[in-house]
Amino acid sequence: MPAADPEVQTMNYEISLLTTMAIAVMFALSLNLITGFCGQISLGHATFQGVGAYTAAMLGKAGLPFLATLPMAMVLAGLLGVVVGLASLRVRADFLAITTMGVGFLFVGIVRQQEFLGGELGISSIPDHGLGRVGFMALALVMCIGVAALSMYIKRSWMGRVFNGIAEDEDTMRVLGIDVPRYKLAAFAMGTALAGMSGAFYTYHLNFIGAESFGFVESITVLSMVVFGGIGSVPGVIIAAALLSVLPAWFQVIGDYKLLVYGGLLFLMMRFSPNGMAGLAQHVASTKWFPTGGRS
């Protein structure tokens, strides 16, 4: 039993932090697929994490093991994602942003009124995942790396190029004969399914979920991670999500001002570096820090 190991006991805090981080990175990368790669702004991404989390919680309480709830969480979140993706074929840009925001409010509003989903109280005492703290963390990290690798792969693939084209100029892609709806739906299906996966991890990590944990603020938080890292940049998003998810835990002072800092950073980043940390890094790299005579 790894939990009984005294070495592991003292590391509990770090293990928990690392798991939180892995879940946040997974979640942010899943949004990066939709918003970063494919250019479809979503203001309701926490909904899909919520669907995954609730699926895992319900199935887990019904007796299914954690590893079996994981794919189910992905499937259900992905299915809802395709439905919302269908909406993205109908409405664009600002309209889509507001529609996805509406989906988020709808999710919270529905879940809060359903007795069998725990209503206002949420679902607590979710069964143990049976992997041990270290094992759970390891699995989260592996999945997180997997999502990152998948993101990198997609970005370089033909599909990634089409995504980029849709983000840049949807109409031109249509003229080029690209089946834009299919690619948009693919982005939504993948992104939301991965969000569902992060939701299942979330459920088993915290042992408690409530509708408010997947509300508008969370949708904005994950969007801020993507924007902060640099929309579309995989390493940027990983670093931003890792940093922003553990900052409140490291600096207890910030804990109370968490939203003020989030909001302020989000605004300042957009105002001064709309391409996020990735853009900032590029800018720094291309700046000549030391005047050099001629070519160097």
Next chain:
Amino acid sequence: MLAIELIAQGLIQGSIYALVALGLTLVYGLLRILHVAHAALFTLGGYVGVMVCNASGNLAVGFFCAALVSGVGGVVMFRLAYQPLLSQPPYVALIASIGLFIASEEAFRIIFGAQGMSFTNPSLEQQFVLGGGLQFKLAELLVMLSTATIIGVLAWLQSRTRVGIACQATVSDPQMAQSFGISLRQVRDINFFVGSALAGFAGVWVALLNNLVEPTMGSVPSYKALAIIVLGGLGSVPGTLAAALLLGVIEAFGTIYLGDILDRNAIAFAFLIAVLMVRPQGLFARS
């Protein structure tokens, strides 16, 4: 009878929505920015109204100061936050605006405290009985009345005065307007001032109706107002007005008949999504 009462309640709520959403529409029509932080000016107006009214004992002074402070706040926000972002893709300004809103909501909490503020002598509480057993608070009647007046005056200003016509011209074709000697900067400032002043004004009304201002009072109107201007067909002033009143009434009915399945916000957004799936350009879009 219940139906008439619900319609009346819906129209009162809808008037507030209209005041907040009109400013948003003005901004959207002009700059194509979804100005979420607009609701921060609404909250600001509420706080200023309550504080000034408590200090001076005069409600009218409170209203005036709230509109003035919010209006100036709106212009400052435009100059500092939006003007430098106009050349960026629209989501940049949207996300910046969300950031600004979240930060200011927290700033209100930190500065004024989480528990909120109330009027020391709440006014306009008198009950009115209209024919047919309808009962209103004086404040509720005045909300509808003042909203109608303000919107009427604005419509008149827009179509009859030089400044109003300049605004209209800028919305329909900024470059052409500029080449006719209209200062874009002035028009934008005026729009932000008027829109934000309306939000501040609405903030005081909400403070009066609930006798409470709190840091989070802007969050529901901010998202709801976005839904309204989308419903109204982004940038259309009459559409926004109709959508605001319609949404108020639908919410009033929805909370009675659908309250067990959906909460108030969910009803508003369910309606929004349903409309957008049928009419992606909004209910009253200019084609």
